[in-house]
Amino acid sequence: MATTDISHVTVIGSGTMGAQIGMVSALSGYRTAIVDIAQDSLDRASEMLHTRMDRDVDKGRRTADDVRAAFDRLGFSLDRDTVVADTDFVIEAAIEDIEIKRSLFRDLDKVAPAHAILATNSSNIVSSSLADAVGRPDKVCNMHFFNPVLIMECVEVVPNEHTSQETVDTTVELARAFGKQPVLLKKEAPGFIANRLLNALRKEAVELYEDGVADFRDIDVAVKTALRHPMGPFELMDMTGIDVVYLIRMAEYAQTGDPASLPAQSVKDLYEKKQFGRKTGKGWYDYS
Known part of the structure; x- marks a missing residue:
């Protein structure tokens, strides 16, 4: 066809x-x-x-x-x-x-x-x-x-x-x-191209935040002003939807069985609070 x-x-x-x-x-x-x-x-x-x-x-x-x-x-x-x-x-x-x-x-x-x-x-x-x-x-x-x-x-x-x-x-x-x-793509790979690259950046950003290295706001500023990305990883999660981010990680875990695929604790906490980002008025940032 x-x-x-x-x-x-x-x-x-x-x-x-x-x-x-x-x-x-x-x-x-x-x-x-x-x-x-x-x-x-x-x-x-x-x-x-x-x-x-x-x-x-x-x-x-x-x-x-x-x-x-x-x-x-x-x-x-x-x-x-x-x-x-x-x-x-x-x-x-x-x-x-x-x-x-x-x-x-x-x-x-x-x-x-x-x-x-x-x-x-x-x-x-x-x-x-x-x-x-x-x-x-x-x-x-x-x-x-x-x-x-x-x-x-x-x-x-x-x-x-x-x-x-x-x-x-x-x-x-x-x-x-x-x-x-x-x-x-020539063959299947969970996350494909763009999201695999994005997930690597997101994972590192969340680890920096959870380890107390920097506030998520400053991490977003660094990504935008040093790497010239239009949005920081936390802003992007809020736009995409924390629920979507969480469910994607859970779906990958279901396919790989690798604990490294599971969502980060801070993402899980937001998901369980139903703070999904822009769609709910609050996620990493407050949009109210």
Whole structure:
């Protein structure tokens, strides 16, 4: 299947990542559906996207006509099976829980057309751990976007040992059609490229903080002013979501069994307090 055969894209999950992936797809000319199990989640996603698009129009980044046309192509639905039965490419952006994803992929496989590709946006759960849950392992891969999806250009495309070359080529070309820069991995590695590099920096930053070497605020300042990163590692965790950071580490631990994969104690403490960062008003920093 080529990208010219793709007319309808479905995104499963209307969180920060899923909503933005859906918007990028619609802006790129594809009929797109964002699916979730809760209407309030869909309502929040719609409100967030309209706010962001209005701001982009006000700042001259997009035209009002382009945004209007994109929203005409974009739908929000609770009826997953009906939507997926009429789709060509599914991008799963659900919670980072391998059992939830495996169950979801089994369900998607039953209703999606035979030609449809089933991609996961997971940044840490490799698609080989999902492929054996479906009857089309050759059409399963990782298609990993970066937050904020509307701005970040990189998309990591990661095949597993069963993924066909056709699926790889189609996914890479779809990323390009979305206006992104695809990066193709030759084999699976939990965390892929960018997050493995980022995790190394984050791990060192948290160790410096937990060892009492420096306050997290000063570590962020050092990273921004000495390494010229746009955000410090603690600011980035707050933007990504402490819950996402925590669950990614737990998902990697489930795959590796290595205690070094577990989240740091300070991250665990914030997670248990439900202080997830910007989304809750407090994480490492207070946004209230």
